[in-house]
Amino acid sequence: MSPLGITVLLLAAFAAFAWLSMRKLAIVAALQPEVRWDHPWARMRTVLSNGLFQQRMIRREWKPGVMHTVIFLGFVSLLVRKLQLVVIGFDAEFALIGPLGDAFTLWKDLVEVGVLLAVGYAFYRRLLLKPARLEPNREGLLVLGLITIIMITDFAFDAFRFAQLSDSVPAIAHERVHAPIGSWLASLVADWTPAVLATAAAIAYWAQMITVCAFLVLLPLGEHFHIVTALPTLFFRRGKPANAVPTVDLSPLLDDSSDASELKVGARSAADLAWKDALDAFTCTECGRCKDACPAFLTGKPLSMKGVNDSLKHHLLAQRAAILAGGAAQANLPALVGDVIGEDTLWACTTCGYCEAACPIELELLPKFYKLRQHRVMMDGEFPAELKNVFDAYEVQSNPWGLPADTRGDWARGLGVPLIRSAADMAGVEWLYYVGSAESFDQNGQKIARAFVEILREAGLSFGILGAEEPTTGECVRRAGNEMLFQQLATTLVESFNGLGVKRIVTCDPHAFNSLRNEYPAFGGHWEVVHHTQLIDRLLVEKRIEVRPTHERVLLHDPCYLGRHNGEFEAPRAVLGRVARGALLEFPLHREKSMCCGAGGARMWMEEHIGTRINVTRIEQGLPQRPDVIATACPYCSLMLGDGLKTKNLNETIRTRDVAELVASAMVRNRASG
Ligand code: SF4
Numbered sequence: 001m002s003p004l005g006i007t008v009l010l011l012a013a014f015a016a017f018a019w020l021s022m023r024k025l026a027i028v029a030a031l032q033p034e035v036r037w038d039h040p041w042a043r044m045r046t047v048l049s050n051g052l053f054q055q056r057m058i059r060r061e062w063k064p065g066v067m068h069t070v071i072f073l074g075f076v077s078l079l080v081r082k083l084q085l086v087v088i089g090f091d092a093e094f095a096l097i098g099p100l101g102d103a104f105t106l107w108k109d110l111v112e113v114g115v116l117l118a119v120g121y122a123f124y125r126r127l128l129l130k131p132a133r134l135e136p137n138r139e140g141l142l143v144l145g146l147i148t149i150i151m152i153t154d155f156a157f158d159a160f161r162f163a164q165l166s167d168s169v170p171a172i173a174h175e176r177v178h179a180p181i182g183s184w185l186a187s188l189v190a191d192w193t194p195a196v197l198a199t200a201a202a203i204a205y206w207a208q209m210i211t212v213c214a215f216l217v218l219l220p221l222g223e224h225f226h227i228v229t230a231l232p233t234l235f236f237r238r239g240k241p242a243n244a245v246p247t248v249d250l251s252p253l254l255d256d257s258s259d260a261s262e263l264k265v266g267a268r269s270a271a272d273l274a275w276k277d278a279l280d281a282f283t284c285t286e287c288g289r290c291k292d293a294c295p296a297f298l299t300g301k302p303l304s305m306k307g308v309n310d311s312l313k314h315h316l317l318a319q320r321a322a323i324l325a326g327g328a329a330q331a332n333l334p335a336l337v338g339d340v341i342g343e344d345t346l347w348a349c350t351t352c353g354y355c356e357a358a359c360p361i362e363l364e365l366l367p368k369f370y371k372l373r374q375h376r377v378m379m380d381g382e383f384p385a386e387l388k389n390v391f392d393a394y395e396v397q398s399n400p401w402g403l404p405a406d407t408r409g410d411w412a413r414g415l416g417v418p419l420i421r422s423a424a425d426m427a428g429v430e431w432l433y434y435v436g437s438a439e440s441f442d443q444n445g446q447k448i449a450r451a452f453v454e455i456l457r458e459a460g461l462s463f464g465i466l467g468a469e470e471p472t473t474g475e476c477v478r479r480a481g482n483e484m485l486f487q488q489l490a491t492t493l494v495e496s497f498n499g500l501g502v503k504r505i506v507t508c509d510p511h512a513f514n515s516l517r518n519e520y521p522a523f524g525g526h527w528e529v530v531h532h533t534q535l536i537d538r539l540l541v542e543k544r545i546e547v548r549p550t551h552e553r554v555l556l557h558d559p560c561y562l563g564r565h566n567g568e569f570e571a572p573r574a575v576l577g578r579v580a581r582g583a584l585l586e587f588p589l590h591r592e593k594s595m596c597c598g599a600g601g602a603r604m605w606m607e608e609h610i611g612t613r614i615n616v617t618r619i620e621q622g623l624p625q626r627p628d629v630i631a632t633a634c635p636y637c638s639l640m641l642g643d644g645l646k647t648k649n650l651n652e653t654i655r656t657r658d659v660a661e662l663v664a665s666a667m668v669r670n671r672a673s674g
């Protein structure tokens with residue numbers, strides 16, 4: 001080989017790689033700081049499980065997952081082989097010997113066969129199976145082609161080198177013994193002349209090294225940059241709780257000594273994004289998994305996390321000079337909402353979290369969208385017209401319906417539910433039942449509340465409600481970007497609950513559950529919060545209530561804010577398993593892959609002007625199961641799906657019912673007295 005040739009080739013390739021990589025990484029480094037390195041061991045565990053061993057991908061789709069894992073692990077372990085080839089560039093007779101060298105030589109042959117099989121499957125998938133989410137992609141095919149060339153030329157190099165040198169160089173003869181494929185191939189060309197073998201080995205060597213270097217230079221140019229950045233991106237992931245809304249520091253508004261112009265709300269331009277937002281955009285593999293059950297994408301809205309990352313990536317590169325210049329140049333960057341991320345894209349998101357849960361490298365969309373919504377609402381005053389009424393309604397009446405706040409407890413009239421009015425009242429009961437707006441004001445929701453009260457009574461639990469004094473969590477306005485209003489509502493709620501000495505809360509509303517459990521600790525609210533399905537499950541297990549199965553076929557819809565955002569998939573299933581006729585039915589998209597009903601992210605209050613309706617699509621997904629009842633564990637899902645059934649004129653044959661309603665109607669009453 002040629003020491004000079006290999007030196008020049010490697011220097012040129014690494015210089016190009018470093019220069020091209022720095023074009024992107026410098027942008028990442030120039031954006032807003034954010035601490036993403038707390039709990040380093042937990043982060044490392046994710047890097048191992050979802051990075052090196054790609055468990056998240058295998059769990060969701062095992063065939064492509066295994067294929068990708070084989071290629072990735074092969075890629076990593078073959079880096080050692082490339083080092084060996086570099087040394088051979090300086091010393092043609094260099095060979096790996098010793099126990100470690102022998103083991104690696106065997107491993108390398110096996111890995112290369114595995115990678116070739118995996119690449120074959122990848123070609124088959126892209127060219128023949130053509131899964132809907134994989135758009136035609138020349139870069140993907142080019143990379144598969146380059147990997148194939150690298151594997152084949154490596155076997156060819158071994159074959160020609162072994163045939164040429166194993167008789168005369170003992171170390172190479174030793175290596176040949178441990179390389180079954182290379183050795184077998186060498187036996188096929190054993191009768192070639194030494195000169196021809198030397199030329200063939202040189203061609204295979206340079207073909208491989210040039211392909212490896214071309215691959216290296218290609219990496220930072222396109223989506224395959226993720227080979228470099230995926231592991232760091234996994235390390236710097238957000239972690240729990242999922243769906244956290246970036247907090248806005250409103251103190252400049254409240255503190256007379258501060259300058260209100262210092263108030264920084266959300267994100268207007270790329271300069272306001274955090275460095276991790278840019279790293280995510282540059283790391284997106286364009287695999288399209290985030291679209292599979294995105295309710296917006298599936299119903300024709302102009303939104304997918306892949307699309308957002310793609311637009312953002314191109315924008316960051318186009319605005320690179322201004323981002324790196326900082327100061328006035330950054331201040332003059334164009335707004336993101338508009339040309340980069342359309343207004344319809346921003347407001348189409350139901351914040352269901354499917355995309356983030358599906359993304360194999362845990363990229364994040366929601367923090368970006370929350371920051372953009374915050375800026376649009378609080379700084380620009382621009383947002384969908386329907387939200388104006390919602391914000392006003394919350395401000396005046398503390399509920400999105402805008403119904404009089406003093407009627408909040410009317411649903412419980414005549415039920416004799418204890419009203420909590422003081423810390424002494426609170427100390428006298430075990431649970432605060434946080435009812436929430438939907439169950440207080442919507443007729444359908446009120447039925448859920450009454451059914452739950454029946455269950456609590458039957459179980460003999462002591463509980464109370466706040467009635468007209470119940471503050472709202474403001475979860476919906478927070479997701480809509482009105483952080484100012486949310487923080488006012490949160491302050492009221494925390495003062496009220498802490499003043500009463502609240503310790504344990506049960507709620508039927510997964511949005512309130514998520515907010516009280518995951519968001520209120522940041523505002524001073526530290527309570528035990530459980531969802532009603534969890535409490536009912538406990539009551540059934542402890543035999544404090546008993547149910548008899550109904551005669552209805554029950555299909556369960558997973559609420560996103562209970563399941564995906566809080567990991568609770570089992571409780572509703574355990575409860576309904578005792579109530580449904582036969583086995584509980586499942587949507588094709590269920591548990592982690594469940595599709596949203598369309599209500600989250602304040603979408604409940606916005607019209608759907610584009611595409612088809614999400615709630616109708618969700619109903620259509622469940623019809624092949626021929627349910628009598630679609631069970632939900634969220635009053636908003638119940639409303640949305642009920643509306644979907646009406647749209648399809650199916651409300652006479654299929655009903656939506658909350659888990660609490662189904663349990664209450666299946667409950668064996670007054671067991672003690674009976
Ligand atoms: S959070 Fe849900 S609606 Fe929003 S982009 Fe992701 S999958 Fe789509």
Ligand code: SF4
Nearest residue numbers: 284285287288290359
């Ligand atoms: S955001 Fe994640 S799931 Fe979506 S295309 Fe990019 S890498 Fe794939």
